[in-house]
Amino acid sequence: MHQTTLRAARPEPQRTCVGCRQRGDRSRLLRVVADRSGGPSVLLPDPGARLPGRGAWLHPEPACLDLAERRRAFPRALRLPGPIDAGAVREHLQQQAEPPHHEHSQSDRPTRTESGSSP
Numbered sequence: 001m002h003q004t005t006l007r008a009a010r011p012e013p014q015r016t017c018v019g020c021r022q023r024g025d026r027s028r029l030l031r032v033v034a035d036r037s038g039g040p041s042v043l044l045p046d047p048g049a050r051l052p053g054r055g056a057w058l059h060p061e062p063a064c065l066d067l068a069e070r071r072r073a074f075p076r077a078l079r080l081p082g083p084i085d086a087g088a089v090r091e092h093l094q095q096q097a098e099p100p101h102h103e104h105s106q107s108d109r110p111t112r113t114e115s116g117s118s119p
Ligand SMILES: [Zn+2]
Pocket: 017, 018, 019, 020, 021, 022, 058, 059, 064
């Protein structure tokens, strides 16, 4: 028995990333929810999309998390009155993304501030 189901009958539901605002397959985005049980709101990753409550969707990429934080997309998407701590989600993303073993970024070249318009 060899059944090839190349084309799924049901199209994948689409979600919009709160960071870059691009749409993507639901399975490729990470759902995040706000946990307000412990006082100040914290953002929690919900990889299984099982947690109750209002959720927001995000590409599992630090860049999109940065964008979302910068534009305060989480409080807006989650209907929260104030800012939310996304530390747990950032940690989750860092665990997902395997960093290169020997990271050696030497980019501290001296930046000269020349205002080169002297007469
Ligand atoms: Zn994104």
